[in-house]
Amino acid sequence: MTTQTLPAVDHRGPVRSKERALAPDLIRGAMLLLIGLANSANFAFAGQPGVESAPHGLERVLNFVKLTFVDARAYPVFAVMFGYSLVQLARRQRSAGATPGAVRRVLLKRNAWLIAFGLVHATLLYFGDFLGAYGIVGIVCTLLLINRSDKFHRIIVGIWVIEALYVLATGAKAVVALLNSSGPAHPLVNEPNPSLAATSYGASLIDRLQEYPLHTATVLGFIMVVWLGIWAARKQILENPAAHRKLLSWVAAVGMGITVLGGLPLALVGAGWMHVDESAVDSVNYLSHVSGMFGGPGYIALFALLVSRITKLSLPVRAVSALGQRSLSGYLFQSVSWMVLLAPFTLHLRFGSTAYTAFFCAIGVWVVSVIGAYVMSKRSYRGPAETLLRRLVY
Template sequence: MTTTLIATDHRGPVTGAERALAPDLIRGGMLLLIGLANAANFAFAGQPGLNGSPHGLERILNFLKITLVDARAYPVFAVMFGYGLVQLARRQRNSGTTASGVRKILLKRNAWLVAFGLVHATLLYFGDFLGAYGLVGIVCTLVLLNRGDRFHKIVLWIWGAQVVYVLVAAALTVLATVNSSGPAHVMTNSPNPSLGATNYWSSMVDRLHEYPAHTAFVLGFVVIVWLGIWAARKQVLENPAAHKTLLTRVAVVAMSITFLGGLPQALVAAGWLHVDEAAMSKMEFLHNLSGQYGGPGYIALFALLVIRINKTSLPVQAISALGQRSLSGYLFQSVSWMILLAPFTLNLGDRFGNTAYTAAGAAVLVWTISVIAAYQMKKRSYRGPAETLLRKLTY
């Protein structure tokens, strides 16, 4: 009997033994913060998704949301996206795939991500990041991935220079706060018509108008993705113990920047500080600028945690299983918010009377369900529906 071997210019999916724990744990854990941000946007039909006149525990929720979640969660996934690009390319090269074959796989995969993003934004949520990731991934594949180490050090200088920019923004914010003399400015949600629409068809039409501008705005995180490319080339997360000093420094510096940069606006959001509109504008700029450092900051914290935790414990396995299926988990969240929080579905935020508590509770519940579901998929060796589809389309 003759056996015919079919040659392929790519290798199969990564096996469990090949996976590093840190990237999966980061993606799985940070999906909770993504959920807290997006559920609140849905519930309040706008951004940042909070009650501008908080009372009781709402003050604490607002404070934590501004300092630890808003503009701080998505940079984590931007860094991890860049990290994943290098991992995928390295794995294909090591299996014998040609350079042109690797580039073709990456370009095709990212093109399909653009398509995933368009469908996601059209049907579920205008604030999609998949399309932007796909576009940035195409740029990185063509421009960044095959550069040398000296070239990639440029991104470190960019981030270092941006620290100076943050310090200037902080000084201007303090000055504006001290000189604040006008009427107190209360934080309000910037409305998104698609989130406030009273029927699904109207919401879809609104999303098609909102999505292009949102995608254009987030394309600027190519520098954040580039940082992930640099870290992946150093294999920082594959062996965090060997990079403990670097990770400790990044965690301390980056998290200090991201927390302190969000602190002024958080105090206003909690109702503990009252400033005029000019000062509030400076606070908002500082909040968004400093939030980028949440990407490397959170990643460093998780990597340091991996050094110390029991890797076989059930919670760690379950959360990392969600991280392995983060695309499915992300899309599952959007479906959940549409069902639970949209005005034309269950609209639980209004029905339960306290929108902030409802949004936070829904985020924790949906994330917990996704962790349990991902663990069950892991036990059955099922990759996840979105991951399976993307792989079939890519290869």
């Protein structure tokens, strides 16, 4: 009698629906609304942060909400979730019997294709792409972080503690700047992006080719946010949020406390409810930026706590989760929508003021994407971008 040795598994295919945890999908689907609010405003105002410089009436409220809860606070959520997904993908490959080398190859291949997706997205649609940066950071994490020990990954917790202390020091400096403000009042103005103001598609494309590399370089520092997601995934916090409720409560309170308080002074200036000089505006703007990264773990912890209390999957939860499962398609669909609806050389829609236009477009596009994702889920269709990426990787 002879025995036959089965070949080692090279890799397994993409995750199946029954293997998915609710929390990550719900988080991604819901947070695409905040991404939409940020990016639609950038398109509408042809610059950043995408707020009305001289707000009146409800424009003040929109500016305030956007600067407190959205700007610099939405993208860190996806950075944490990206790190989380790296570990989930590696774990699924290993559990299926894939060799360490095969796991590494799948991760490297997937992240290399994300860089390619990002280049196409940034060239054709929107310079403010994050896919390429995710791909670059994903390759770095695959080579340097994924296979490290739990003891090594505790470093990132210490880094975030140091960062929190730095935000507190920055906040103290901002308070001093506000108290010492004595010059003429300086309103919050948008920094223009030529590609968003271009009057032809060809001109916008050329501008994006110049803007995209710089934007990507400026956001690569979020590797520290991605690393936090890697740490959380190793603990499997989102797979079983009820078992980590105490930790999640602390993270939600601290994370959202820092990010909201850090954004509050700039939001008051942006809403026209606080008038300070240019130096003070620069100080509170920097405070808003550095405190925004805490919105990543803060928002995720809030949604995880919500999931821990969900006993029945209602239609809205299933629909938003369906979008989260197709977040890549949802993200790209938004950029196509902004180009069609808001660019000067396309429909260039306006509903009253520019702030109202950005807000209504963001809400409308997100709702359409939720409905579309739910229809796809009922037909067991992954989504066009996800299908293409999986075919390229697997």
